[in-house]
Amino acid sequence: VGAIGSMVVRHALERSYWVELVGAVDSDPAKVGRDVGDVVGLRKEVGLTVSATLDEALEGREADLVVHTTSSFLEKVTPELERAAEHGLDVVSSCEQLSFPYYTNPTLAERLDLLAKREGVTILGTGINPGFAMDVLPAVLTAPCLNVRAINVTRKMDASNRRVPFRRKLGVGMNVEEFREAVRNGKITGHVGLGESVSLLASALSWKLEEVRVGEAQPVISLGKARDLRTAVEAGRVAGVKQTAVGVVEGRQAISHTFLAYVGAREEYDLVEVDGLPKVISKISPCVHGDFGTVAMLLNMAPKVLASPPGLLTMKDMVLPSAFLPSL
Amino acid sequence: VGAIGSMVVRHALERSYWVELVGAVDSDPAKVGRDVGDVVGLRKEVGLTVSATLDEALEGREADLVVHTTSSFLEKVTPELERAAEHGLDVVSSCEQLSFPYYTNPTLAERLDLLAKREGVTILGTGINPGFAMDVLPAVLTAPCLNVRAINVTRKMDASNRRVPFRRKLGVGMNVEEFREAVRNGKITGHVGLGESVSLLASALSWKLEEVRVGEAQPVISLGKARDLRTAVEAGRVAGVKQTAVGVVEGRQAISHTFLAYVGAREEYDLVEVDGLPKVISKISPCVHGDFGTVAMLLNMAPKVLASPPGLLTMKDMVLPSAFLPSL
Numbered sequence: 001v002g003a004i005g006s007m008v009v010r011h012a013l014e015r016s017y018w019v020e021l022v023g024a025v026d027s028d029p030a031k032v033g034r035d036v037g038d039v040v041g042l043r044k045e046v047g048l049t050v051s052a053t054l055d056e057a058l059e060g061r062e063a064d065l066v067v068h069t070t071s072s073f074l075e076k077v078t079p080e081l082e083r084a085a086e087h088g089l090d091v092v093s094s095c096e097q098l099s100f101p102y103y104t105n106p107t108l109a110e111r112l113d114l115l116a117k118r119e120g121v122t123i124l125g126t127g128i129n130p131g132f133a134m135d136v137l138p139a140v141l142t143a144p145c146l147n148v149r150a151i152n153v154t155r156k157m158d159a160s161n162r163r164v165p166f167r168r169k170l171g172v173g174m175n176v177e178e179f180r181e182a183v184r185n186g187k188i189t190g191h192v193g194l195g196e197s198v199s200l201l202a203s204a205l206s207w208k209l210e211e212v213r214v215g216e217a218q219p220v221i222s223l224g225k226a227r228d229l230r231t232a233v234e235a236g237r238v239a240g241v242k243q244t245a246v247g248v249v250e251g252r253q254a255i256s257h258t259f260l261a262y263v264g265a266r267e268e269y270d271l272v273e274v275d276g277l278p279k280v281i282s283k284i285s286p287c288v289h290g291d292f293g294t295v296a297m298l299l300n301m302a303p304k305v306l307a308s309p310p311g312l313l314t315m316k317d318m319v320l321p322s323a324f325l326p327s328l
Numbered sequence: 329v330g331a332i333g334s335m336v337v338r339h340a341l342e343r344s345y346w347v348e349l350v351g352a353v354d355s356d357p358a359k360v361g362r363d364v365g366d367v368v369g370l371r372k373e374v375g376l377t378v379s380a381t382l383d384e385a386l387e388g389r390e391a392d393l394v395v396h397t398t399s400s401f402l403e404k405v406t407p408e409l410e411r412a413a414e415h416g417l418d419v420v421s422s423c424e425q426l427s428f429p430y431y432t433n434p435t436l437a438e439r440l441d442l443l444a445k446r447e448g449v450t451i452l453g454t455g456i457n458p459g460f461a462m463d464v465l466p467a468v469l470t471a472p473c474l475n476v477r478a479i480n481v482t483r484k485m486d487a488s489n490r491r492v493p494f495r496r497k498l499g500v501g502m503n504v505e506e507f508r509e510a511v512r513n514g515k516i517t518g519h520v521g522l523g524e525s526v527s528l529l530a531s532a533l534s535w536k537l538e539e540v541r542v543g544e545a546q547p548v549i550s551l552g553k554a555r556d557l558r559t560a561v562e563a564g565r566v567a568g569v570k571q572t573a574v575g576v577v578e579g580r581q582a583i584s585h586t587f588l589a590y591v592g593a594r595e596e597y598d599l600v601e602v603d604g605l606p607k608v609i610s611k612i613s614p615c616v617h618g619d620f621g622t623v624a625m626l627l628n629m630a631p632k633v634l635a636s637p638p639g640l641l642t643m644k645d646m647v648l649p650s651a652f653l654p655s656l
Contacts, residue, residue: 011474128472132471132472133472136468136471136648137468137469139648139649139650140464140465140468140648140649140650141465141612142628142650142651143460143464143624143625143628143629143649143650143651144456144460144461144616144617144620144621144622144624144625144628145620145624145628145651146339146620146623146624146627147651147653148651148653204648204650205650205651205652205653206652206653206654206655207653207654207655208654208655249655250655276651277620277624278616278617278620278621280612280616281612281613282610282611282612283610283611283613284469284608284609284610285609285611288472288606288608289472289606292472292473292474292605292606293472293606294472295474296471296472296473296474296605297471297472299474300470300471300472300473301471315648316647316648316650317647317648318647318648319644319645319646319647319648320464320467320468320532320643320644320645320646320647320648320649321467321468321471321648322467322468322470322471322532322533322644323470323471323473323475323476323533323604324533324534325475325476325533325534325535326534326535326536327534327535327536327577327578
């Protein structure tokens with residue numbers, strides 16, 4: 001029940017006609033034992049307390065599915081996914097590297113797939129990015145194409161209106177040297193998931209990737225013109241991040257991804273250019289909101305995960321994604 | 329092997345690494361008995377002749393799937409689908425009303441579903457529209473939404489560059505009285521599939537449609553300004569068609585579709601506006617090409633149809649649509 005998990009809880013509680021909340025887990029001792037409603041920022045108690053572990057949360061309770069929102073990194077979340085699988089629970093997770101774990105760590109991915117099949121559960125990584133904007137949507141946009149030579153995807157976000165932790169991850173306000181140092185020592189990871197998005201997109205088309213090249217996070221330098229004074233960045237300091245990734249198929253750069261997130265980006269958009277027969281050029285403007293989008297993907301995919309065959313699946317294996325908003 | 333079927337054959341022959349053409353069927357006596365390559369406009373023979381019926385085409389041959397491109401109307405194609413199912417063949421069809429037959433004719437749809445399950449085959453209706461632009465794509469664009477109040481979809485096409493039969497179906501060049509008369513006597517049907525698209529989209533979201541209202545085809549009147557002299561339409565005559573459809577959910581117009589196809593339309597696009605949390609506004613410009621798009625949807629969905637469980641399925645039941653272009 002961090003930032004995203006708390007949003008999941010709040011929106012899940014509005015879906016009582018198909019969701020029943022049976023527990024919440026957080027490793028933070030400051031949250032354990034408190035009422036879930038209090039922890040997720042509701043003004044009312046929900047009559048459930050936050051547990052320190054999944055085992056404790058499930059004591060005396062039955063559940064179908066875990067919405068998992070802890071870390072971006074596959075190795076870190078693997079023990080948590082294993083525990084959920086051993087409890088016979090399906091998992092829908094926002095872990096970026098889980099969106100296409102066969103890219104990140106094929107050995108671990110195969111181990112999780114075998115475990116999921118043995119326990120009869122489904123595990124899916126999804127979210128807005130990876131999970132939608134730079135992989136699922138571009139894949140769908142190739143469906144009406146007879147041939148595809150190349151796919152270029154750009155997601156451009158204005159970091160002004162985002163959460164503080166998100167801006168901090170982008171190095172907003174640093175000088176260039178501080179930024180480069182933070183990239184070197186891993187404090188700024190850039191956007192996690194570009195390699196996964198390139199791989200998931202290629203896999204959806206049955207393209208065999210020969211190489212995936214993910215560039216280091218590059219600083220976008222402020223011109224000092226951002227209008228919002230609250231988040232304005234001094235000219236010459238870091239306004240955010242630019243990052244690129246390419247996928248090589250049959251010797252050529254068939255997939256090219258560009259991720260831009262900085263304070264003062266004037267136009268926000270998700271642009272997909274399919275150079276194919278026919279050409280398909282699609283623009284979502286403004287770009288799909290990251291936090292709302294991720295929470296929505298988790299909740300909307302949950303019923304589809306429950307209906308899917310066991311295994312470690314990716315979005316390309318799932319039935320058509322869409323909002324799940326059953327009329328009463 | 330009409331216009332669309334011939335394109336399917338030509339592109340299927342380029343996919344010899346996963347498609348083997350085993351036969352072609354046409355009811356036109358002028359085509360029966362001729363080499364398929366000749367009939368579909370290739371300069372080379374392919375060593376197969378066009379058969380008058382599916383039964384004849386299958387004599388002494390094995391097949392997995394029929395790509396079916398005969399008529400827009402469910403009642404007309406039902407005997408053809410039944411014969412394919414009795415032969416144990418999966419079907420992917422461009423029949424517009426088959427894209428959501430539970431709207432068109434629920435009784436017939438259930439009969440076909442039962443037959444498909446009994447014979448262990450999958451039947452799918454798809455194409456660019458219905459099948460993608462005004463239903464599948466809008467559904468996918470709601471996936472990152474926590475709530476959806478309304479969805480507006482507009483497809484606007486310039487009829488100048490389209491096939492003559494397509495322009496004829498739009499009444500291009502008629503005067504308004506001739507157009508109205510042609511609508512009354514069924515010679516101009518407008519776009520077939522708007523009601524199916526509205527229903528498929530609602531079904532994907534699990535919205536319960538209370539009513540679908542499909543308007544009559546309305547004439548778009550030429551201002552006499554179309555630049556292409558070959559297709560220019562005299563001012564005051566019909567340049568093409570406008571048609572709308574709405575879907576009512578919980579008492580309000582939750583879905584609104586507008587289809588525009590006329591000579592001289594200045595900007596061609598597929599616009600989807602999801603009024604939700606978050607808002608998602610997507611524009612594909614120019615709109616996805618109709619003929620290429622339909623042929624691509626048929627060929628790209630074929631392997632997914634082969635891998636699907638038996639039954640009469642719709643695009644919302646299928647795994648993520650995308651181009652299928654396996655690297656060699």
